[in-house]
Amino acid sequence: MREPRWFQWVRGVGLCLLTLFTVIPLYVMVTTSVKPLSDVQDTFQWWPSVLTPQPYVDMWSTVRLADYFVNSVVVSLGAAAFSVLIALFAAYAISRYRFRGRDVFRFTVLSTQMFPGILFLLPLYLIYATVGQATGIVLQGSHIGLIITYLTFSLPFSIWMLVSYFDSIPVDLDEAAFIDGAGPVQTLWRVVIPAAKPGIAAVSIYAFMTAWGETLFASIMTDADSTTLAIGLREYSTQSTVYWNEVMSASLVVSIPVVLGFLALQRYLVQGLTAGAVK
């Protein structure tokens, strides 16, 4: 594309504005996380009166951050692992087999993305409570209940992405494995998965992020022992004070792993997105 003068100007100004829009809140987060409490209770200042690492120390004792952190790690890792594993099998079936109900399944799974979460939050809450009463398996307020719930949130997108990855792997490789006497699961394991590694990594970070950030179901389905970060971080606001500096330091700490993971793998997410959209 040949670029006229005016476009270079528009681009310069546009990129500056977008950068400011993106950076200012991030700047506020980082600088606030090293302010003393008195600074955040006073009129806003762009620079801390004293640079202090204290919020990073205090944030662990003001609320039970470590517990919430562990809960979120357990729930998100569990949800991501199971979601990806289940999606691998489903995507392999959709990519490699033609069978009755295939399109119905694809369509139904995708359309669950459209459901308002609030619609199935209420019944799911009652189902989990009933299952708990009937079988003694505690789903309400437990890690396992949250894992089961969250894994389904990322499942549709994961299946969709993995199908488009698997479709790009030549079937001849599968056939060679079949001739060697491997079954479908072995073929998936030994041939398809190694060839789809970037896609699997991208889907994993997506599933992890989905669980790590979920708030609506966490607000109803956690109790004091299973509170996740999404709910726990709100405890920095008490009746008398909001520990904004600690909110920001805690936010920074819980964000860094997902942001780095996402930035490292976003390239592969884009590949899956376009493969799906272009088809």
Place this chain on the structure above:
Amino acid sequence: MTVTSTPRAAPTSGAEPNGSRRRRPRLSKRSVPYLLLAPALFFELLVHIVPMLGGLWMSFLRLNQFFLREWMSAPFTGLANYRFALDFDGAAGVELLQSFGVTAAFSVITVGVSWVLGLAAALFLQRSFPGRTLLRGLFLVPYALPIYTSVMIWKFMLDRSDGMVNATLSDLGLGGERFWLLGNNAFLSLTITAVWRLWPFAFLALMAGLQSIPTDIYDAAAVDGAGLWQQIRTITVPMLSPVSQVLILVLFLWTFNDFNVPYLLFDQAVPSSANLISIHIYQNSFLTWNFGLGSAMSTLLLLFLLVITAGYLMLTSRRSRNA
């Protein structure tokens, strides 16, 4: 080539040189794909399909705090919950209508602005220059942040009479004693916060879409004397429309169902100007424990989204067929 793993394969084995595509079904016994799908199907049924049907059923029950313990025995009330929710002469109906209007305005503005910003950024970063990769990564950070952290940041900036936004506005001589999280200002705050974390997704998708447009089309247009603006209007935007169509639908469904941003931004006291439909239903269900009414309103929401989605898909597929 005598290896045939299934009986079904035998008839097609003669046609083998036709290429790999037709050979696919032969890899299987008939039940294998269903076994592979079973776990996904089980969890989808457990968490989505069965609860959705349950919600549909609950919307016909008088399921309030008196019946919650034995919810199976709650009395059937037919369409009473729907009649109550849609009675626009009563307070509940007016509130639902008002919340619906707020949600529609919020979705349209948020999706529109996100799409425009995403497209602009994708176009600006199309050609390589020093710092391009850095900017690209930077723009994606708000989307990668967990929702609650990005909303917390905005809450802090908008909070109180002397927060960051007000302090900056008064430094610039633009007043700055406003309460951004109360009254009608709350709508603006909600929208900006939502756009901040959503537009990078539009950027990501549109950037990927741009890469699939072959460059020689632009060269041909340039030879014909088309200016850059014309090229963007007549080539880029139409060629992006498959990506845009999916993107806009997804963004619309996300924002229309959005719960997290208002819930985290306003805590318990969501002002009526920012009372999105999910919040409205949540408060009606879990604060008053009237699950029957909450389910009826959720079902109406789902019906509305189904109609909108079906209409949208019909409209866009017809237009792309005509094009």
